[in-house]
Amino acid sequence: MTIARSGNKAASLQDVASRAKIGLSTASTVLNGARSNTRVSEATRQRIFEAARELRYHPNAVARALAGRPTKTLGVLFALRRPTSGGRNAFASAVIEGIVDGAALDGYNTTLFADPWKDITSSIGPLRDGRIDGVIVIGATEDSDVLSTLSDFSIPAVSLSATIADSTIPVVDVDNEVGARLATEHLINMGHRRIAHLPGDSRLSNATVRRSAYSASLENAGIAYRPDYVPAGTYEESSGFTRTLALLDLPEPPTAIFAGSDDLAIAAIQAVRSRSLRVPSDVSIVGFDDIPMSKYFDPPLTTVQQRLSDIGIAASRLLIRILSGEGIPEGSLLFEPTLIVRNSTARVSQG
Amino acid sequence: MTIARSGNKAASLQDVASRAKIGLSTASTVLNGARSNTRVSEATRQRIFEAARELRYHPNAVARALAGRPTKTLGVLFALRRPTSGGRNAFASAVIEGIVDGAALDGYNTTLFADPWKDITSSIGPLRDGRIDGVIVIGATEDSDVLSTLSDFSIPAVSLSATIADSTIPVVDVDNEVGARLATEHLINMGHRRIAHLPGDSRLSNATVRRSAYSASLENAGIAYRPDYVPAGTYEESSGFTRTLALLDLPEPPTAIFAGSDDLAIAAIQAVRSRSLRVPSDVSIVGFDDIPMSKYFDPPLTTVQQRLSDIGIAASRLLIRILSGEGIPEGSLLFEPTLIVRNSTARVSQG
DNA sequence: CTGAAAGCGCTTACAG
């Protein structure tokens, strides 16, 4: 098999046209044509196909994009900061994996923007300089102008894991309310009454929704809401660790903790152990996410599972549907979470 | 702050030039100039900068690329298949995270190619259609033409975690030989003599190098190499599980296993337990990688740590260095691994 | 059924 190429430049449409002794636009019509190519004679088409094959012709994506066609690449933008975790950020990994898979189904590639959203002046440029057809924003916060700016500039977008008031950008997320209720009710059903909650960053809708559902569940069960059982913090492990310590230092410490994420749950377990207490006998802990290691953790984590890669897939498929002009769907696409009961929770101990 | 824009199209250089009442090329020189812009009068430059600011000018990356400038985006290509694991593939996640971080240091974005390399005909196109400046190939196999094709077409590339004979493409990897020796010698030092090895896919240099280092270490210690202790397989978990079962069924089963990866080690532990045997008392197991969950696994895994995100960072930095014309370095960039002793290994039991 | 021409938004000789 000989390698057909002249120098190291890829063959252009013009090269193909010349070789096929045909005009440029006809070659374009046949090879890359949006225009129906039925009105080109069969003989001509064959000549063109053959020339293209011989020259290993592949359309130049950049030229095509400049001429107004889609690039078939999706952007992924982190709203807050790109999680750099030494590998621990299973959330982002799973979601991105799903996004890439979903994009792949339609032949789209995915570009990861290195810089998180900052503000319109410094961040909008790369989103509209022709490289991407649309963008998936991960973790937009209520106080960020990222989604509104995207709307202002009519950049096709999908919000992943974040619902922003007044935004018309479609959302793909787990049903946080159901998930948090599942977690809290599980604890209640195990006989717990002193149930604390470790919420994530309050700028994130997933954190505030989980927090509200937690208190609603408590209320439903006739358990009084105690502000000291809901210390504010972030999704950072260190925040989970510190807050758990503080909870344990309370005059009346909780017997159970609903952690806003598995990372927080793991941090909480470590904090509990650092006080020579045990999980679940002294304190029960539920997480949220069901990251891969939850199952292998010691003890295996009881947690609310969200199918992160499916959410990622759904996000890119939705974005692609929008790009193909099928209109922007109303509302949110919420995935049902499942409670996975493992060994980090137990019935409240008597006494 | 009013949003300066007309319609929804980004301002072009021409728009800026008109507004600044200046020629297009002068605006280009000042704003995006490769040409020294010192020969433009200060007054003119200020006018141009101001117009650009007012119009929120951001150069169109696609046009720029078509005109021959770099796109400042790096491609990531999987040689074999893109790992889709439901989140378990900590290897790829960590490496990609590093690549993105390394790229970010110089303002490069990263595009993940959805399709793994197949063959020259179907895979070369997207790599030379103008979207990327260079590519990082993950896990090239000896029998693949991916690296040689990249060389043939002069596409700047770096091979991550794979050394291919006769390839001139620079390699970034952990020192697999040192790592495997560390693992094997650790087992030998614990008194084990019946030491098995679960190699990964033999088309991958990291698997074959680890395997050779394992047997070299055995030989060094005067332990005879037993082919039945080195069952061929892949890096898939299922392969680790099955092979471990077979190992345990041997008339003289091993007392220790050096698994070619942490995933394989985890599978091996599960296989051992499925036989009602215990780790490490009945059989000791060492992994390779030190993925995040290794530390939390029960028992915490003894393993060879490779700093995957550092390797990813190094790969993108090396590629960027090549792109900036600093020449292609000779040989490989090998990172020193570290043995992390945790609780999945123990001294061989008497008897 | 087929092709010449303009245009996408830049960069880069080249000419004043």
Next chain:
DNA sequence: CTGAAAGCGCTTACAG
């Protein structure tokens, strides 16, 4: 010190 022009490789009216 500054600008007109050509060219990167496509697509898309438009004209034959």
